[in-house]
Amino acid sequence: MAPGVQTADVVIIGGGVVGCAIAARLSVTAVSVVLIEATGDVANGASKANAGVAVSHYGETATLETDLVSASNPRWEDLCHRLDVPYRRIGAIMVALSDAEQARLEQLHAALGALDVRSVPLTAGEARAAEPLISDQVVSALSLPDEGIIDPVRLTVAYASLAALNGTQIVLGEPVVGIESAPQRTIVRTARRSLAARFVVNAAGLGTGEISALAGGEPLVMWPRRGEYLVLDREFGRRMRHIVFGTSLPDAKGVNVTPTTHGTVLVGPSSADTQEPSARVTHPETIDAVLASAQRLVPAIDRRWAIKLFAGSRPASDERFRLRFDAMVPALLHAGSRSSGVSTSPALADHAVTLLRGAGLEAPDRPAAHRMLKPTPRLRTVEHPESLLALDPGYGQVVCACEQVTAAEIQAALEGPVPARSIEGVRKRTGATYGRCQGAICMVGVGFMCANRHGDSPNQVLVNDGGTVGTVR
């Protein structure tokens, strides 16, 4: 072995929900794992900017993807309880506003029945009784009781944290620059290290094609599919009980109105394939169109409730779900999804381990491994807030008043197994700066806490992945 080469049984490339879920699953086995993420934090791609729905179905014919969605769905309550991730099975109502959409819903109901996914047809009256904010133009609807809302970022961070607790090395901020196949092992190189692995998992999201090319694998073409969203204030969110889905027709994808675990409501996404280098750009005309579509479903939606606009990009590809070994490089396992990463992740991780074991990886489960994370009580959601001060005096200091985030919660995010490195990292883990004033009151405090924790000057505190508060003089 060349000097300076570290060995691992499995190297996972990509710190999104798919890579982190596989890392968490492998971490409760006896194998050694290194996860490498190109950016400075986990959950920095599609896992960060999505609607946060753990769906009950995705597709209408049986595929590996629909099987994994169905296998994951019953597990959310237990998994999210163990990993301290917000999840609520609130159900969705899919709304038909025309005869064509009604016909489409009837077709969907039949298809879901064949897949054993629960769905219940509703009359217009029943739909409006269940969700009073639905438009009175509704013709009929379909209730999907097993749709749930989840915090996709907290889920990803929790998977990574569990892996780290169990000994997985999480390497952040190091893009993979080379992959060389050798007999019995594959060398994965970043600018700072070389890792020799028996298996490499390619969970690089939008970078999947690039990683495959570096390894000499199949040509996999990925492109960003941008989705633009509006975030509506919790004051509006508390009036909604369900997710409201539009009905997608062949020529038009429906827009959704989704309550979040933060209490806000997401309106979107738009959907557009893009070649723009920065796909996280919002456009006024797109936002207007999203708003107009959403108002057809829920007329009470008003732009004045918008606290934030954002765009995320999903990794689109001609293969909508991919969990298989490369046809040319046998030690390379591709794992990625266009849109169902969160919803498939628990069962996807199991299946990935099954595939790796089938290819010769000896990975016996370790009964002594951690399967739970220590929960961080949150002021906004804890049942008895008055009891928090006894746990930690930091609960007495509210830093972000809009989202009711205390210094204790921020400190926990800065000190966790996969710690926040930036103001955005704190926001992703706690919600601080994410509220209706968008950090106008609290961003300074969050920044100073980051500076103190990581020994940076306040000028050089990271706001996001690579962008600092101030300019170097």
Next chain:
Amino acid sequence: MTVAVVGAGLTGLRLATQLADREPVVLVDRVPVLGGHAGYDDPEVRRCERELRDAEVTMWLGATACRWQQNRLLVVGHDAIRWLPARHLFVATGARPATAAELGLVGERGAGVFAATVAQHLLQTRAVHWDRPVVIGNTWWAPEIAAQMHAGGAHVTAVLPRSSESPEWADETWAGWTPHRVHGNPRVDGLEIVRDGDTATIACDAIILADGPHPIRNIEGAIADDANGVTYLPPNPATDDPAAIIPMPMPQTPTEVVPTP
């Protein structure tokens, strides 16, 4: 029964002095000093403080009012986290600058876009430096921030969407132009502005949001117009009479919104 007043700036202080004649008052402020924007040395602040001390009004300073639920106010402080039962809640929590969403600002999400309140605190520490900041809007924060940035050698550009004037605090002013799009990632490097179909881009290393002001409203359960037992007080009211105080213009509650045709 007690009434709760949140916000110990001039508005909250004046109201508290008047209410204190009639019923028990608890005055709450996030900051452990009275005065808010007016400052502790304001003579009116000091007069109110004397009156409140004489009336033995309870003050919870350095404590944050978080939630209003069934006539109880959740107040979080270093010494206690407690539910305060109250007959009524008066909210006088001041103002903040408009957010990027409120300005309709689109584009990239690079670091370097800050609310004026954030910029103000960062500059006060003298730990933060920008060379070419753009300040959007001309609220009271703008001149103070500009002065501090000038002291650090910055070239300050103003973008004033609803003005034709050039304020003294700016080295360069784009009056009548609307901020439209942020450029730059991971740090901002430009602000695209528009006017009557024309577009221009200002090179910058920080974008300071100083437009508005908008009311700070962040007590859960006390946000909508129709919230039970809540009165909002605008910052710096023209009158000292609480009965004459006009509620802030707030977004209508969703149930009151007329569906768009």
